[in-house]
Amino acid sequence: MEYLLQVKICALFGLLLLTLFFGFIPARVKWFRHTDGTETHRTVLSLISCFAGGVFLAACLLDIVPDYLSDINSVLDSRKLETNFPLPEFIMAAGFFTVLILERMVLNCREARGTPHDSERAPLIRDGRNGHDHVHGSSAGADLESSGHHVHVDFQAHSPFRSFMLFLSLSLHSVFEGLAIGLQNTDSKVLEICIAILVHKSIIVFSLSVKLVQSAIRPLWLAAYIGVFATMSPLGIAVGISVMEAELEAGTLIQSILEGLAAGTFIYITFLEILPHELNSPGKQLLKVLFILLGFSIMAALTFLG
Template identity: 85%
Template sequence: MDFLLQVKIGALVGLLLLTLFFGFIPARVKWFRDTNGTETHRTILSLISCFAGGVFLAACLLDIIPDYLTDINAVLQSNMMESNFPLPEFIMAAGFFMVLILERIVLNCREMSGSGDERVPLIQENRNGHGHVHGSILTPDLESSGHHVHVDFQAHSPFRSFVLFLSLSLHSVFEGLAIGLQDTDSKVLEICIAILVHKSIIVFSLSVKLVQSAIRPAWVAAYIGVFAVMSPLGIAIGIVVIEAQLAAGALIQCILEGLAAGTFIYITFLEILPHELNSPGKQLLKVLFILLGFAVMAALTLLG
């Protein structure tokens, strides 16, 4: 076994273990799962969630979309497939509408079956513009005359959390593939260190969102476990492609990347950020923590 292959296998094991470690912190620590604590406890949880929202926003705008656009434009140029139609953006839009349509189908089916668990909208208010959302129950807001809503932590949709997990997992496969396809050990180490730091923050944020979605602990553990395997799986695929000298299906990979980017846009802008910004209290502090999460990821992108 040559040194390059050893470095890749080491990167594979390191990514797996570190992702599991950071992913299981929110999933296993009771403090993160307790939504009936004190006001201070709920505020801290909300601020952590806002930080996670900033992380996902940065991952969307500074990582997933730029990587996808760079890859697909390179593939289109290499295959001399030039057109005035914005195909890369269209593929992202297809991913966006795919999640939108699937979610509406799920909600419609649950409505027809009489179940209300998934019917809490992202922004909900009564005729006077005031309301507290607790699960799927709307109660009058007698505390303020402003237009706002009170959103319970359990209002996170398990379906949207699953889509968030799915899009991040698919992106992780491509991150691992980037390591597996490298032909120098220095480049493998450089990319691996960047992904280790990046993915540790991402998986922690993902775990926080899953815990807040009222998903059963066993399913949260399964999500984190599967997510942790994705980058190593990408590395393994890259190693196989290099060792067997197979021609990679670059265009298919780019299309999948584009669909994943579109789903991530939907979840970031229609689930994560609205949930936090439409919850009452500490508004400026919430924005500050969203900016902080974004700044951390931006700094890692700049350094990496």
């Protein structure tokens, strides 16, 4: 077996094991799953969630969207396709509206069937300060609607559907990250990209796991999500190796379109699910912003360092 192929296979297993390790920390540690603790405990969980929000914001603006725009523009240039219509941005918008329409359809069907979903609408924390009520339980929706208090909450915060779409968009992006490793033709470049993805993905999978835990997904499904997500980059590496070995074209146009749809999905989840939930909940607003900036800054620094 040639050395380059050995390096790629080592990268494949390294990504798999490290992603599983960091992904199962929030999933297996009871502290992350406990939501009825002290005020300090809830505050720390909220700040961790804010940090994750900053990580996802940076991943969206500094990684996923730029990678997609670079790839799609390269494909369009190589095929000599010129148009005044902003096609790359339109594809992202299609991904955005796909998630929006699917989510509204799911909620509409549940309302038509009379399926209760107050547990998804209920804020996570009871807080009577400044006239803001944050309560647990299925009666939260009715209590909030009947009260005269002014309430700032995201009623779809931590919905399992949005968590699934977050998982889906990140998984698709991970396949393309792995594909970038598998398609390299020098071992130094493989190691360079692999190290960058290892650091980047460890933070991403930890943040994803925190969000999945907060969505109250069943432990078996949570383990399945993390397991599948961990296999995405290795799958991309395996596909890239196969393409290189078979000397086939990679189908770059289809890949770029899928990247664009994933980018649009991620934009929706980042700006309509992750950030609004924490920022619309009262208490320690400046500290929350600082932790969002901290998560963003760490990812920005990693991106800057290459």
